Amino acid sequence: MATNVTDRFLRYVVIDTQSDAASATQPSTEKQKNLGRLLVEELLAIGLSDAHLDEHGYVYATIPANTAKSNVPVICFCAHMDTAPDFSGTGVKPQILRNYQGGDIRLPGDTSQIIRVADYPVLEDMIGHDIVTSDGTTLLGADDKAGIAEIMAAAEILINSPDIQHGAIRILFTTDEEIGRGVDKVDLAKLGAEFGYTMDGETAGTVEDETFSADGVEIAIKGVAIHPGFAYGKMENAIRIAGAIIARLPQDMAPETTRDRDGFIHPTGVSGVMEKAHLSFIVRDFTENGLKEKEALLERITREVLGEYQGSSYTLTVKEQYRNMKLVLDKHPEIAEYALEAVRRAGMTPVRGSIRGGTDGSRLSFMGLPCANIFAGGHAFHSPLEFVSRQDMEKAVRTIIELARIWEERA
Known part of the structure; x- marks a missing residue:
């Protein structure tokens, strides 16, 4: 799993998927489909036979149920393919600082760009981790390619692990989240899920059920x-x-x-x-x-x-x-509670949080798919200082797997 999620992430971040608010099309930039096509190829290769890219750039796929129970709710895991227009996403050169031993991190492509512990004290919890950054001249794209890599890695594990019992799981990768159009064209009837999770949060262990x-x-x-x-x-x-x-x-x-x-x-x-x-x-x-x-x-x-x-x-x-998704999620408390339990089973102390922002899950919740947000592990989003830990991405993969297991157990 270690190489799986990190290798996937490194493959995805070098594909430029920046969205463009000035564009009237969906997706706003055709280049987002370049990542979508690669994801479909990889999903088909691991055995998700219905994986496809639609005309709006969305990727849909299904991990079939392997449980004898017929009452397990269909859940969806969602992440977005685009990166923010705030900073360049062209020519991303990911760097890996292995076995981080503390201190500020100066980025090699622009040495004026420094990830300072004083600004990001979460680094103190990452001693010994392998930390992925950009070279300082672009953003990294952990928002939200870390989430995509985690869902993809978890899908491969679930497909290859018949001993992990789970219901049907839908995968949705969206375009244009960063410009507020992420779910404009989502076909919820085709998706066919009852509850969902966006893998689009920050610090490991965090589950968010409230947004602005x-x-x-x-x-x-x-x-x-x-x-x-x-x-x-x-x-x-x-x-x-x-x-x-x-x-x-x-x-x-x-x-x-x-x-x-x-x-x-x-x-x-x-x-x-x-x-x-x-x-x-x-x-x-x-x-x-x-x-x-x-x-x-x-x-x-x-x-x-x-x-x-x-x-x-x-x-x-x-x-x-x-709108604040808490208005919807409070009617379905099990969504957040199961996620917090999955975090616990994955070896972390869960933290329930609020987002000073929004996710695709905000609008999906009000469209009829109640959707909480789970950490993807990235930090300093929308900037050249963006970073993510390999170990935190692996924890997110374990959280997805445990969550699939919990929904089956509790059915």
Whole structure:
């Protein structure tokens, strides 16, 4: 198993699968299908005869049940193939630091990139581990190719181990998760699962059954344009209006000043000319009320700023992105409880956590597939400092296997 999951991971990360929010297609980039095709080949090779890639770039496959019980729920394991647009995923050169003995890790391709223990104290728990990083010039892609490698490795073990009793298990690999479209085209009827798990978390031992609720907010500002030489008392510069709105955002309600269960308002884009400007925001909170309060605050700030510009106007549009999956998972407590027990059986102390973000599981839960999130072992996602331990990936493989066994036992 040691070589299986790590070798798979190293094979997958060198394939560029970066998604593109500016693209209107699904998948947003055709290159995501390159990984999908390889995964289908490998799934077929280990005996999953229905493995296939659909037109949207999704990979579906089934590990057939090997139990005599007919009432075992069909469960799904899911991971996403794309990497984030935040940092380059082209030309990934994975490095393995074997038998890590502590201290900061300087990356060879860009020696200014240093994974510091002070920033990532989880490294203190990885003494003796083999740690995989990029060379510092790209992200690594552990988010979420570690999850893919773990599901693939577990599938091979389950297929080759008739003594491990389990029900039918569906595998789903998605595209475009990083740009919020990961499950837009998933065919849940074809998937045919009752419960699911995304392998998309971080620290070994963690099971997450709660995410942010999330909205996007777009503000369009219409100013008053006039020749700057004759602008006295007449011009209302849309760029200045946009700047004033951003300047009035509470400093203690930003991603960089919040943690734990605090939500935030985060400007993600600004563009404009004198006549018109556009602002994009993401708003996050663990509760629906907290989300609505932040959106009301953003509208109040905008209205107050525009009140100082009598000739200008604005429109504010809110778009729902995803909701806290805990609202669904609390109705099916066994999903998280079985995962925590699987972590325990795999030799770790389980930790129940909340995600300051979302996963495909957030939307799948509300689409009818209640879905918790399990650690994949990666850290420093979306950055050149991304790293994952071989041993932690192996623990994730064991967790998947134990989870399959538990669902069969408890049926």
